[in-house]
Amino acid sequence: MSDPHESRGDASRANELDPDVALQEPGAISPETGTATQDGTASGPARDGEGEVPPPSRWHTMLRQIATGNAIISVLAVVLALIVGAIMIAFTDERVQQTAVYFFARPGDTLLAIWDSVSGAYSALFQGSIYNFRRDTFVAGIRPLTETLTFATPLIAGGLGVALAFRVGMFNIGGRGQMLIAASVAGWIAFGFDLPWGIHMFVALIGGLLGGALWAGIAGILKARTGAHEVIVTIMLNYVAFYLVSWMLRTPGLLQAPGSSNPKTSAMKETAIFPDLLGPQFNLHFGFILAIIATIIVWWILSRSSLGFKFRAVGINPNAARVAGINVKGMYVYAMLISGALLGLAGVSQVLGTVTSGFTAGIDAGIGFDAITVALLGRSTPWGTFAAGILFGAFKAGGFSMQAAEGVPIEIVLVVQSLIVLFIAAPPLVRTIFRLPDPNARPKRSRKTDTKEVQAK
């Protein structure tokens, strides 16, 4: 590992496979990539099979890969979750309940009511998240898409943080605390200081990132030094951060707005606010660019840098990594620092981009927890997380308009999101439901080599 040439070679090889990794789960290794991504046991049985029977035609292989691969599982998981959501919407709809009373006399009424409620809700979801056909101009019609991207910004940043920790075999549940601390630091710099335009924003951004990184770093250091489980520590730090920020928000002279008795800060100064990307009529702000940059940086770290190689080695097998000379404990600390900084970016983009009129202790808006589902859906890869963040951003943006237009509570979005992750996490379940062929010909024994990191993808 100390040899830079060797590690570079490994990193670039792994990089070629990165898109594959994004679509792979342990059960669906194709023979070509199997040897490189997995240990020998993974591809062994497939090789044995080829020796006995003539190799199948290319089309057959491709069809089989499409039917058994992870892309199809992901799509089907989304479909399944939306079906469950539709059932919930239909069951709780008043007209459906009224017409269901005489279902056997006139079933058409019930079916029509079900169709109306479900299609109404989902078309509101679409129009609220992508394109609103009821508007006259394209500019007005495309506004929902920019809303989606605005909602997606902190989700992408936070999801990247959680995903990076996953790749090192750690589970960062502390997004809420890290976001709160980052938001407080960035907000404090943004409303409490007078600096020129640009520099002010930059200083606030850096301050926020440092705040989030240090808060997560506590968990990393405790894990490295004492073996304290990071899940527990980060959960506890969430509450500590929440009460700490709540206290600062109601204490004059710290974060509370002068002359106010509400637990809220004053508005951010103009010099620190992220500029709007598409003009003042859209909410989309510079934070989205930062989220894209963060995605590129995380991709670079994970697949091009020697640090990322060490990260992944520790995540796949910390014992082997230690034997190979990697400083495992140091990796835990670095990973938590970077992860915290990314969640900090989510917090900063909230206070400097989305809610610039001053914030309360609810500024995190549950994004710290949503980020976990985003990272899981994105299978812990940078671009997968990016896509998952946009999908969940669309759900959020659409959920609000669904609630406003159709009276469907926004919590349905939570149900759909968690179901998606559950279904994706258990490909055999989805295969059973849709009666897809099982690619998992290898013996289950080899699963023992899977670490949490692999399963988390």
Place this chain on the structure above:
Amino acid sequence: MTSTVASDRVAPQPASLDTTVVTSWKAPVAFGIFTLVALALAVFAPRPGETTYRLSLPNDVIQLPEVTVPAMPTLWVVVVLLAAATAYSAWLVSSKRRVPLWLVVVYAILFMFGFLTWAGSGSSLPMIGLLFGSLSLAVPLIFGSLAGVIGERAGVVNIAIEGQLLAGAFTAAIVASVTGQPFLGLVAAMVAGMLVGMVLAAFAIKYFVDQVIVGVVLNVLVVGLTSFFFSQVLAPNAALLNTPPRFDRLPIPVLSEIPIIGPVLFRQTVVVYLMYIAVALVYFGLFYTKWGLRVRAVGEHPQAADTVGINVNRTRFWNVALAGAIAGLGGTFFTIGSGIAFNKEMTAGAGFIALAAVIFGQWDPIKATLAALLFGFASNLQNTLSVIGSPVPSEFMLMLPYIVTIFAVAGFVGRSRAPAADGKPYIKS
């Protein structure tokens, strides 16, 4: 992940040939820190005046007199005693002996007494109300931590306690409101908690999904489901569906008249009495029955358990389901236990505190119960102090359980070792 935790553990100290006693300086260090905190309070923030402890309720049969102590002299006495306890623990460790649990408990009580005397100076503290409220607040935490203990002893990390509590609270409210029978609500809550537990078990055991991930996602799912149905169904029909009757308090005839203990322990609702029974049953069952042996076997060394003919995955499945039922029972505290209508996310993180109690309690039902009581005490202390006007901001009191847990997990208080196969799926080869 677990493997690294294992290897990071403190290496056993060299000892004589026949016995190996693992000692650690963490307890004396922690004692020393808290003694310094108490000393700092006495030196830098003196509060003149007297503190009165009220030990009886006005209508008790046996009335205890109020105890009044001068605040500062008492605090100084406490500081001296704390220093003595610290020195004693240091002497124990230096002579290669363990710091016993009773010393930790005595130390904690002394520290709390000193702190209360300092914080409550100039006013009177209603001790009965303080302790009674602590026990009440601890009820869901204790049920939740029992669920966590059973699950983790069987080798399945149960992060979904929060979801099980919430599911229990939700179904208990609906069933009890519709039927008017709180006991039916109790049963329904257990069923709901069990269902959440079964989903967790199915994904963790059958599909080998990472248990922490399933737990977290299940929490989100339950929050989403209950909030959705609350907004869509419960809120419009609140009179029919969300006006749960509450359990009446059932004073136990003789026991409830014992001074201090009686009003605190034996004038509670059925849920609390069930909690006493549950703690005793889980403790006895886990360590003195065949069931408990099997649970611990599949959690510590599933392969060995399998070899002697225990069906590991079936044992795990049903115990996680049982754990879910217990946590669901704890959820009833929020609605029918206190006669409050269900509301969105009303458990407010209790499941995570219960999880902390499990770890703080070192996966032992009794210690976990004590930890849960401590957390209940800390939250209720904050309520009491905010009434009498405390010098410490309430947020810091609320923070205390979490900081204590971080210290506990980091090992300053004591070594906490998870069951060996905790969180690892068992795949029969």
